[in-house]
Amino acid sequence: MLDRHTNRTVGGLERDMGWQMSESNAETAEKFDGRRQEIAQIALAVFLNKGYAGASMAQVAREAGIHKSSLYHHFSSKEAMFLAALTSDTATLLETVDRLAAAEGPGADARFLEALGVYFDVMRGSSIGALSTVIAETARQVPEVSVGFHTGFIARFRRTAQVLYGEAVAQGSRRPLREGTIERIIFGPLLADAMEDLMMDGVPAEDVETFATRDKATFIAMIDELTAA
Structure with missing residues (x-):
């Protein structure tokens, strides 16, 4: 028609x-x-x-x-707004580690080291590090936040770290570690630094003895040395 x-x-x-x-x-x-x-x-x-x-x-x-x-x-x-606020400055970083973990083929060690820099940026330069004490307190009191944060962040970080490190081990550049160890090696120092930032907020910088992990390059070098095959 x-x-x-x-x-x-x-x-x-x-x-x-x-x-x-x-x-x-x-x-x-x-x-x-x-x-x-x-x-x-x-x-x-x-x-x-x-x-x-x-x-x-x-x-x-x-x-x-x-x-x-x-x-x-x-x-x-x-609760939903709080979780969305946490991703407002980390979404691109989280997508980057997901992409690195999904990649296949040679070069696993380079992907692992690149991911270390992203983990550093997430924990030291985004809302997660700055709100770590708020997240911990809220997660204890509000189950929805606890579940959402675990699913969206903690489980995601653990999965990508395990995948990336496992591939590097398989390709011979990293030494095998006991299950759960690599996540503690990576995130333990970063979380400690984030907590120190919160506790020492307002204290003159010259009066605070800082950890070397505050510098991204030094952090990557430290993990590289600890895990090298």
Whole structure:
């Protein structure tokens, strides 16, 4: 059937309209995701300043310039917002270690060493390190946060570390270690440094004796030396 005004088939018009609607929906979803990310970053600043208990959905909504009811379109609860805030500055880093762990073939040792730098950035330069005490306290009190953080971060870190190190061992560049040891070797020093930062906040830098692991290159070199075959 022809549309006499355009000389185009009705079926063709329907297909065009469907394509336009799909494109519009995609643009809307992209804008929604972008706005959600913006709000998560605002929430992160609030959690860093107030802690979990001191922060509120209402305060985040005010900082974001929206009504509290609108905030619930993006986050179903304060717990969900907190977990989203943690990923607001770590998502790309987490995707990087996932990509390294998924890679196959030669070069496992180079991928392992690259991942060490990413782990350092996650723990020392992102919200996870800065909020480590808040995360620990909140996880004990709010089961949803505990489960979400374990699934989204802890289990993810352990899995990628095990995969990357296991491949390096198989290719002969790293020595075999007892199960669970490599995660402790990697994350123990990073967590200790993050905790020291929190405890020594406000103390003049010259009065604080720092660990060498505060420097990324030194941290990678330390793990390299400890695990070399």
